[in-house]
Amino acid sequence: MNIGIIGSGVVGQTLGASLGKSGHDVVLGTRDPKKLDEKRGFGDSLAGWLAKVGKKARVATFEDAAKHGEVVINATAGTASLKALETAGKDNLKGKIVIDVANPLDFSKGMPPTLTVCNTDSLGEQVQRAFPESKVVKTLNTVNANMMVAPGTVGNGDHVIFVCGDDAEARAQVARYLNDWFGWKKDSIVDLGGIEAARGTEMILPLWVRLMGVMGTPMFNFRIMR
Amino acid sequence: MNIGIIGSGVVGQTLGASLGKSGHDVVLGTRDPKKLDEKRGFGDSLAGWLAKVGKKARVATFEDAAKHGEVVINATAGTASLKALETAGKDNLKGKIVIDVANPLDFSKGMPPTLTVCNTDSLGEQVQRAFPESKVVKTLNTVNANMMVAPGTVGNGDHVIFVCGDDAEARAQVARYLNDWFGWKKDSIVDLGGIEAARGTEMILPLWVRLMGVMGTPMFNFRIMR
Numbered sequence: 001m002n003i004g005i006i007g008s009g010v011v012g013q014t015l016g017a018s019l020g021k022s023g024h025d026v027v028l029g030t031r032d033p034k035k036l037d038e039k040r041g042f043g044d045s046l047a048g049w050l051a052k053v054g055k056k057a058r059v060a061t062f063e064d065a066a067k068h069g070e071v072v073i074n075a076t077a078g079t080a081s082l083k084a085l086e087t088a089g090k091d092n093l094k095g096k097i098v099i100d101v102a103n104p105l106d107f108s109k110g111m112p113p114t115l116t117v118c119n120t121d122s123l124g125e126q127v128q129r130a131f132p133e134s135k136v137v138k139t140l141n142t143v144n145a146n147m148m149v150a151p152g153t154v155g156n157g158d159h160v161i162f163v164c165g166d167d168a169e170a171r172a173q174v175a176r177y178l179n180d181w182f183g184w185k186k187d188s189i190v191d192l193g194g195i196e197a198a199r200g201t202e203m204i205l206p207l208w209v210r211l212m213g214v215m216g217t218p219m220f221n222f223r224i225m226r
Numbered sequence: 227m228n229i230g231i232i233g234s235g236v237v238g239q240t241l242g243a244s245l246g247k248s249g250h251d252v253v254l255g256t257r258d259p260k261k262l263d264e265k266r267g268f269g270d271s272l273a274g275w276l277a278k279v280g281k282k283a284r285v286a287t288f289e290d291a292a293k294h295g296e297v298v299i300n301a302t303a304g305t306a307s308l309k310a311l312e313t314a315g316k317d318n319l320k321g322k323i324v325i326d327v328a329n330p331l332d333f334s335k336g337m338p339p340t341l342t343v344c345n346t347d348s349l350g351e352q353v354q355r356a357f358p359e360s361k362v363v364k365t366l367n368t369v370n371a372n373m374m375v376a377p378g379t380v381g382n383g384d385h386v387i388f389v390c391g392d393d394a395e396a397r398a399q400v401a402r403y404l405n406d407w408f409g410w411k412k413d414s415i416v417d418l419g420g421i422e423a424a425r426g427t428e429m430i431l432p433l434w435v436r437l438m439g440v441m442g443t444p445m446f447n448f449r450i451m452r
Binding site for chain 2: 159190199200204215223
């Protein structure tokens with residue numbers, strides 16, 4: 001299927017590589033598609049990424065990626081998300097499922113990061129308000145990029161991933177994508193209801209970051225015992 | 227051992243009952259110790275509590291409870307914690323471990339609750355700042371009262387409890403208490419370091435509350451898979 005990814009850092013690259021390799025038609029949207037050789041934070045250069053993913057994948061503008069996608073994934077840094085999606089274009093996102101995997105982390109004051117929005121609002125809600133004709137579904141933001149696409153690498157995949165969004169059918173569809181695309185087990189996917197629940201999933205990031213420091217690895221996730 | 231509990235709602239009662247039944251000398255501090263017959267929120271009346279716990283337990287003022295405790299537990303509602311501990315008396319808490327199990331939940335705007343403090347500060351830090359000569363250790367605030375005292379009732383006790391506080395020896399001591407008093411497994415207790423980490427453990431409450439709604443039970447907890 002045609003998938004547009006907004007954001008070409010490690011998260012966008014990891015999602016795009018996984019989707020491209022399993023045969024999806026991926027366009028990775030980036031601010032300046034001509035800068036193919038520049039290393040991207042923790043990610044590869046886009047030239048390196050293209051070489052890895054195979055023939056069908058393309059690197060393009062945010063706008064082209066959004067146009068291309070039947071589904072669009074927001075994989076930008078949380079602080080840049082609204083602007084990047086605005087650049088991608090409201091009309092290009094209209095009527096589509098927008099999977100928001102970003103976190104509103106503010107690293108500007110050093111570690112550990114704080115959140116730019118929380119408690120009475122969330123990035124997920126901000127995106128939904130800014131794009132009312134899109135179906136925003138928040139998910140995958142509670143795990144590391146490598147875990148997003150390969151949950152089975154940790155604890156046999158027996159750990160939880162949250163889905164929330166105001167459109168119930170879109171949530172169910174994204175749950176199917178998580179299972180089909182990346183192998184998230186069906187009973188590991190927890191539907192939290194409306195997009196307001198993004199407050200909760202974004203607000204576990206401070207604990208997540210602290211745990212990463214204590215455990216010395218980002219390759220972990222929560223399982224719910226009951 | 228002599229344990230003072232500040233707060234006589236369901237959390238204080240549950241902790242006190244468990245500790246009293248295992249032979250500790252518990253004083254449950256309450257705003258007005260004469261109101262023994264009044265039902266306490268989700269908890270019992272204090273007369274009912276006393277009948278359940280046995281001879282050694284007492285109900286007294288916040289001040290008396292703090293004086294009595296070699297260790298003092300803050301089990302008040304988060305919005306009332308600072309005032310209750312102030313009433314308990316700085317001198318009565320001086321040099322002692324203060325175990326803070328409270329959450330700064332604001333139910334005044336309805337459900338789900340928001341937090342009165344988060345992101346750049348936490349209740350744990352506020353308590354530590356207000357009582358600099360006490361050793362504040364935040365723990366148990368991420369689970370329901372019944373889970374606090376009986377982790378084995380869910381998932382064989384294989385789920386996580388966080389400890390943080392600025393005094394490393396106090397954290398280690400509280401970890402031993404969690405194991406001795408309530409049966410938390412040693413490898414389920416995660417030391418997150420300084421009290422600043424209370425931001426993280428308090429900020430999972432919005433997700434916790436949402437999950438309780440989705441699952442229809444407060445009897446659950448997170449396990450970390452790695």
